[in-house]
Amino acid sequence: NAGVTQTPKFQVLKTGQSMTLQCAQDMNHNSMYWYRQDPGMGLRLIYYSASEGTTDKGEVPNGYNVSRLNKREFSLRLESAAPSQTSVYFCASSPSRWSNYGYTFGSGTRLTVV
């Protein structure tokens, strides 16, 4: 009954380092999303994958890349981390891109870039 699992839960990076945030869902959902949450800004969409094999940019994609590895897994990569990328990152999934309500979120990855 795991739902959406994100790893790691916490990470500290130095400016310029790279890392990949992992996300996996076990609900057989087709669509997956990456959001970042910053104080006073709410959640903002970084990238999404409507279905396996497709990815598209969201509202704030600069500095990130994504890979939809298979139907279950959707990873987010920071190639050269910057302090502006300090945030809490949430992965979410929904049954399909036409799902207007049925989003399930992971518990987040708290990233600090120093």
Add this chain to the structure above:
Amino acid sequence: QKEVEQDPGPLSVPEGAIVSLNCTYSNSAFQYFMWYRQYSRKGPELLMYTYSSGNKEDGRFTAQVDKSSKYISLFIRDSQPSDSATYLCAMNAGGTSYGKLTFGQGTILTVHP
């Protein structure tokens, strides 16, 4: 100007109070409206959802949508300490927006015994 505006609070109320949380929005294409609850250091969880204008009630929670005013509300009756959380409104235009949600900033609510 943000597409969705939400008063960040914080809001502190005594147990048993009626709580009113609100969001305004500017995009008239939004048709699907949601409220998420987020406990500290957790991901958001869907609390209520409505389509277009109208009211929806679920236990102590009532969601209202007024599309003519571009205004949505969440009411919590008989508030409990366990309701202490951040409440996020979210909206979706449906159709070709491909399930992309637009969130408000979130309101931090504390219900004290």
